[in-house]
Amino acid sequence: MHDSHSERMSRGETRAAGGLALVFAFRMLGMFMVLPVLATYGRDLSGATPALIGLAIGAYGLTQAVLQIPFGILADRIGRLPVIYVGLLVFAAGAALAANADSIWGVIAGRVLQGAGAISAAVMALLSDLTREQHRTKAMAMIGMSIGLSFAVAMVVGPVLTHLFGLAGLFWTTAGMALLGILITWLVVPRTAGPLQHRESGVARQALGPTLRHPDLLRLDFGILALHAILMASFVALPLALVEQGGLPKEQHWWVYLTALLVGFFGMVPFIIYAEKQRRMKRVLIGAVAVLLLCELYFWAFGDNLRALVLGTIVFFTAFNLLEASLPSLISKVAPAGGKGTAMGVYSTSQFLGAALGGILGGWLFQHGGLGSVFLGCSVLALLWLVIAATMREPPYVTSLRLPLDADALGDAGLVARLLAQPGITDAMVVAEESALYVKLDTQQVDRALLDGLIAPAGAAPGH
Incomplete structure (x- = not known):
């Protein structure tokens, strides 16, 4: 056996994984920090209506979904780094546009432009180029953890920053983070000898057809679409419910999210271990979707005081974190050999479509039927997902x-x-x-x- 099978990641691999995980985290931080604050602070923008605030929350998902796969293919042609640099610059420009906006339309335009910096596929492909096969799962897990962590940090830091510096300050911070991402890519991430042409690192055209016809992959794609739609729609309603029904000033929302994310993170760990060790992933998936459904019904029926809202948010995030962590792992188990990169590309696109759909629908439902209709709408989506997930086969543990x-x-x-x-x-x-x-x-x-x-x-x- 020689070095190519050594058990530890080399220094270069660790730098690549760490550097790219940071780039991902800073960019996701910029995406997510807006979530807990736009519904409450966005009301002061001129022309703001609940439907338009919902559109602003989900708008980045539209451009992200459309450009995700084309940018990945472009990265194969012209190299990963140019696509990552340009994507981060576009993202920073979108943040600057939103920071200078005094109307809701300006913020929507900024969010659309932010989404156009769709670098996920290029970052994943670069990570594949820079890591050996046996360490790729570890490297991907580092990126997955950085996304989860940035989401948690965003939920807490977003309300604090916005309280101190307003929405404009929040967007300027986001622009700064994108530029920091460029710096990290330039200084930390090692250079490659050139792209590795292999099918797991991105979307392979030959694998697109089979991926789009694969019933269990489609069930999982629908799952991530529903999960992110429910998340975005809930964030049109939850911050407002905390203010109006819980009587909690918007400056103090950070502690609710911090509690929910911490409890949710540790709460999901035993379930993930059980699902993998006992090979019961389908059971855990269906259980988590059912809990999500019950949470939305609970918000609708009992979410009229602070204690109920905080409790519901904690349970919601436990189920959300569990699903967010187990869906990608299911994709890699179910995808055919050599088709994982393509399956993940379609999956990411579905995720961003879900975010766009959730923001838009959540805002529309809120405008026409108030808070309760948003939670009911989310319940319907969760119920549909539950029915679809129940028909899935137990995944192969491979x-x-x-x-x-x-x-x-x-x-x-x-x-x-x-x-x-x-x-x-x-x-x-x-x-x-x-x-x-x-x-x-x-x-x-x-x-x-x-x-x-x-x-x-x-x-x-x-x-x-």
């Missing part, structure tokens, strides 16, 4: 690997059939132009030595 193949193995016509005959290997695919094998296997049934033995054709000594 790990994806990409292994380089030598000329002998590439020419071995029986390789895929031999692998698929092995219990515990659910999918395998040879991509000749990458000289690579994509394989999905159950690590409880197949270990690395057995896999190497299966790849080495009969009679050849398994060596590197």
Whole structure:
């Protein structure tokens, strides 16, 4: 065995993962800080109506959804770094536009422009270029954690910053963070030798059709769309409910979100461990969606005092965090071999569409039917998701690997059939132009030595 299988991440890999996780976190912080404050502070902008405030909350999702996959393909053509730099500049420009706005339309225009800096796909692809196969899951997890953390920080810092410096100050902070992201990318993230052409790092056109026809992937795409729609719509209503029905001044909302996120974060951990260890992911998923549904009904029926609202918010975030963490993991289990990058691309697009839809619908419902109708609308969406999720099959508990193949193995016509005959290997695919094998296997049934033995054709000594 040589270095390519060493168990620890190299310094370069750690720098790449840490640097890109920071870039992601700063950008997400800028996206999310607006959530807890726009519904309350946005009322002072000229021309503001609840429907337009909802549009401002969700607007970034529209451009993000449309540009997510094209930017990823562009990053394959011209390189990842130019796309990341330009995307962060566009994002900063959108924040500056919103900071200078005195009308709700100006803020909406700024949010739309912010969303146009759609760099997620390019960042993920760059991360794939800079990390080896066996460390990629760890690196992706670092980015996932940075997004979760930035969401938590945003919920607490957003209200505090806005109280001190107003909405304009909040947007200027966001612009500054995007510029800081450019600096981190330039100073911290190592340079690549060039893009690795492999299918897991981005959207592969050949895999788009099968991904869009895959029933369980579509169920998960609908799930993330519903989750983010419910989140955005709830944030059209929750901050206002805290002020109007809970009597909590908007400057003090930060402690509600801080409590909810801390309890929610630790509350979800046992469920995630149970889902993975006991292989009960479907049960945990359905349970969390049911809790989300009950939360929205609870807000609607009992959300007329501060204690009820705080309690509901805590339970809401426990279910939200659990779903936010388990959906991507389900995508990578369900996606066909070599199709994970494409599946994640479609999934991200669905997530941003959900954010846009939730903001717009939440604002519209609030304008026409008050707070209660927003919570009822979210309940209907959660119920629909519950029905769709219940029809999903239990996911395969598999790990994806990409292994380089030598000329002998590439020419071995029986390789895929031999692998698929092995219990515990659910999918395998040879991509000749990458000289690579994509394989999905159950690590409880197949270990690395057995896999190497299966790849080495009969009679050849398994060596590197």
